[in-house]
Amino acid sequence: MKAGLVTFYHIHHYGALLQAAATERAVERFGWDCEIIDYFVNQDNALFKRPTGLGSAAHDAHTALHYQALSERYRRFEKFSRDHLRISDRRYGHFDELAGGPLPYDLILSGSDQIWNPKIFPDGRFDPVFFGTFSQKRRIAYAPSFGVPTIPEGMQAELKGYLDGFSHLSARETQGSAIIRDIAGKDAPVVLDPTLLLTADQWAAMADHPANYPKGGYILCYCISRPGALIPYLERLHQETGLPVVQLCGIRQKVHPKAKQIMDAGPAEFLGLFQNAAYVVTNSFHGTVFSVQFHRPFFTTVSPAELSAPERS
Template sequence: MKKTGIITIHSDLNYGAALQAYALNQILRIKGYDSQIINYIKIPNHPRVYPFPKNIAYKLMNMPRLYRYRKFLKSSVTAKEWHSVDELMNGFNEPFDILISGSDQVWNPTCGGLIDKLNPVYYLAFANKNKYKKVAYASSLGSYKFNEEEKPYIKKWLGEYEHLSTRETTGSEHLKEILGTEVKVVLDPTLLLNEGEWMKAAAPVRIKDKYILVYYIDEISECVEYARKIADKTGWKVAMMTNTARRFPGVDINIPFCGPAQFLWLFTNARYVVTNSFHGTAFAVNFNKDFISVIKRNSPQRAQTLLNNVGLPERLLTDISQINRLGDHVDFTQANIKLEALRKDSINYLINAIEN
């Protein structure tokens, strides 16, 4: 049995990061590989900094969420931890056959934990190319473009890979310009698992009411406004995951300090989903939930690409008046066929990259 090691962003308290890491590792295990996530604990990109004694209060409040994240990934990560770039770069000698740089924005320097510098860890630069086969699965740049100083490092590090793929067409085209080689576009790992496979990792949340789930990134009020429109029509409650015990105006049910397992349960049991997150959109599509994807104006490409690929572009709204043009329910018949074809193609790429 081949042993695969995944390097990805998994230690941040971010639902998308944790869920994509779990998904890639899990699909490899389902396909028969002995797979683990290399437990590199990077510096958070945007750590919250509070003065004393607020910093103590924040840490205490955040402990339940931290515990839930660590519990969710405990069986997926290596027991050994690495806490710095130097630890990995100096003498990595773990018993893996294949190393995979996983998804999320691992190739975006603004997300790598080194303050806008390239983090060589996420390009597998710590691994001897003569000992480890290197593969990229959906490794993303986000909207980042490498500058002239960075390009020689990109050519060197990615030149040691035997198979390259990324998550967005724009990233694929940018890398092709630098490397002179094709870079395949594949699905985000969260879409490689179906709802039944995801539910094995879910944990229940106590909610007795029918609810519309709000999952937001940054812009809260716009998502809540959309959800209230649906609530006024249906009589359902507006529920929202938050990192505070304080209830946001317009929200009926506040659900604080959830981990990824609770996130999954809330999605599968929601009557409706309103989100401006790519991963929120991805789970709504994957779980066949009636949903609205509110455009994230600073980075709409990922949600647009996904919805175009599965034939549901009308679910991405740029103005609240557009709600009136939507039907009461989403017809997922064709979307499921298209998603399954994309899933099969992406898994085939992954297995072929490992085996050939």
């Protein structure tokens, strides 16, 4: 039996690739084959941005200054995909290509991440591919996220039509479960993010520890948004322990004047940095997950922007 997984997998984002790898392995634990359907959409990994104003110009100037490290990061993301993801031989660019011919799957699995967030897509609408509507095979949803607290006006009926086609539904957050109940009248249990379905040993087997990386005895700081309330805590921890600060760059802003910034880490190096840290400070969900996975003492904050709508879900 074979499952076709539709999820975010190609964007160079640590959480996206690691949740995709985890979902495949979790499904295979039940005795199924599982591969990601290579649906390539809205996922631009170009190092330099399309010119749109001062913001993109500043980003590109920073990229140029750190080009060697950022190009190595790019290479390491691509290598992790080749080494640890099972992806279909054929790439699909749009819905009609998927719907137009037979697919080698016994079920379609809508995987985790914010695949049901309409705001992610250029037209601000749901992408029906991530609801599996291109296939008449059985459809299951594991831990998808809407990423918004409410469904935009005028899109409720469309969403209900998509949800009615699933034999089993679940959600990654309580807000997502409530949306499914309100829109489709169906119970959708809140389930673990796929990265919590694997063991620390399984993640350690995918980790890498480059020779020029610190080997331990450091405070790892990983931020995906402005550090805000993390800064006083990070400074106090640095002062009281005397340990150096290593910043894994989810954002490019330097979070501490003495931080050693690591810009070239791919997903394997991400895992290695968490595995070897003495402490972790983070405002990232997956930063928290991998602190827990590797039993690292951690301190997590949530930025004010993420506490407000629409990110609070």
